Amino acid sequence: MTTIKTPGRASTGHRMTLGEIVDTLAGGQLGLRFTAYDGSSAGPEDAPIGMHLASPRGATYLATAPKDPDLGMARAYVSGDLTVSGVHPGDPYDALVAMAEGLKLHRPPAFTLAAIMRSLGWETLRPVAPPPQEALPKWRRTAQGLRHSKIRDAEAIHSHYDVSNRFYEHVLGDSMTYTCAYYPAEDATLGQAQEDKYQLVFDKLGLKAGDRLLDVGCGWAGMVRFAARRGVHALGATLSKEQAEWGQAAIIREGLQEFAEVRHSDYRDVSETGFDAISSIGLTEHIGIAQYPAYFAFIVDRLLPGGRLLNHCITRPGNDRRTMTGSFIDRYVFPDGELIGSGTIISEIQDAGLEVRHEENLREHYALTLRDWNQNLVDHWDECVAEVGEGTARLWGLYMAGSRLGFERNVVQLHQVLAVKLAPQGSAGFALRGFARA
Incomplete structure (x- = not known):
């Protein structure tokens, strides 16, 4: 096979190797080592991070997702057809950094692209079934109901959160909390940071013994149990059956039945009213932007006058509603999940009739949280693989x-x-500064 001397140009008479194709697409500036099952390679031999394309199926995954290369690479990686050296599979962070900085793909001229297609061959360009972890594309989910209907939301939550409680115990640690922690310092333990997060929410809500708290999307009842230990009557609702069972068992194990309850329920089915506070920690991402008016109206209806809401969720830096969730996240992580900027969320809260008193961005804290979850996965890799399989891990x-x-x-x-x-008369019940009640 003839080596292509100039990236981006290929003679129509030569069949390109996979290494040559990658080098051409990278414009000859590949910053990591690439090897393939056809024996070819590209990139510096001494690069600390290496990628190996192990099979024709992996090449098909990459070649059949040209408009969404992240999805193609995810398919190849999850299936084991694309492996990465220099990192642990439980924490490929360094590899992703190297790819972000050393794998910048360029669209070659039409004649070069045609040569690449001929070199790959029709067998490689014929789509194959994705890995079993992949959800159906949005347009094929209608059999599960309309988007953000109760039935379809329940299926989306089931696909992500009902993986295995034992798996989550390994990854999340003792707190069993699957939301952003709050770090007093970068080297704080994950457990301490999650405890500090719950304390932060508790303080912002101005909770005290005897109050009533509703925690929507309560997960494994972390906030519910934290509040109950302090004499707050807390009700949690989650669409995940496994979360509800684990959380209710934890409540019994800790002797908190007098104060705490977790229901396997859509938050929309909670009929009780008169709550002093509502916490929504990691739920807004799942409900759909179009549902915000109804969601915040539900919250208003269930709060006492003077009652508080703490809404904690992932957002985008901007508020452009045309920005769509990437295919990898939608197909593999959070089906039907939607993100928007904090400005939109604040506007919707205000439009529902609530007064916004405080707002803060904790994005660096979430990066630290994910760092520690990845480390837990590395530390318990064998147990996690035994629990859910290597592809899911x-x-x-x-x-x-x-x-x-x-x-x-x-x-x-x-x-x-x-x-x-x-x-009435506009009283917010806040002290002049801070979160304490007046």
Whole structure:
């Protein structure tokens, strides 16, 4: 086979190797080592990070997702057809950094692209079934109901959160908390940072013994149990059956039945009213932007006058509603999940009749949280693989490491917004400064 001397130009009479194709697409500036099953290679031999394309199926995954290369690479990686050296599969963060900086793909001229297609051959360009971890594309999910209907939301939550409680115990640690922690220092333990997050939410809500708290999207009841230990009557709702069972068992194990309850329920089915506070920690991402008016109206209806809302969720840096969730996240991580900027969320809260009192961005804290989840996955790799299979374990390592990079580089953010349902005559019940009640 003839080596292509000039990246971006290929003689129509020569069949290109996979290494030559990658080098051409990278414009001859590949910053990591690439090897392939056809014996070819590209990039510096001494690069600390290496990628190996192990099979024709992997090449098909890459070649059949030209408009969404992240999806193609995810398919090849999750299936084991694309492997990475120099990192642990439970934490490929360094590889993603190297790819972001050393794998910048360029669209070659039409004649070069045609030569690449001929070199790959029709067998490689014929799509094959994706890995079993991949959800259906959005347009094929209608059999599960309309988007953000109760049935379809339940299926989306089931696909992500009902993986295995034992798997989550390994990854999340003792707190069993799958939301951004709050770090007093970068070297704080994950457990301490999650405890500090719950304390922060507790303080912002101005909770005290005897109050009533509703925690929507309560997960494994971390906030519910934290509040109950302090004498707050807390009700949690989650669409995940496994979360509800684990959380209710933890409540019984800790002797908190007098104060705490977790229901396997859509938050929209909670009929009780008169709550002093509502915490929504990691739910807004799942409900859909079009549902915000109904969502915040639900919250207003269930709060007492003077009652507070703490909304904690992942956001985008901007508020352009045309920005869509990437295919990798939608197909492999959070089906039907939607993100928007904090400005939109604040506007919707205000339009529902609540007064916003405080807002902060904790994106660096989420990067640290993901760092520690990845480390837990590395530390318990064999147990996690035994529990969910290597493909799913690789998927989680990839998703968490990629998310960490996203938070570090301001692709996504994490905002907490504190709001209050004003009492008659406009009383907010806040001290002049801080979160204490007046």
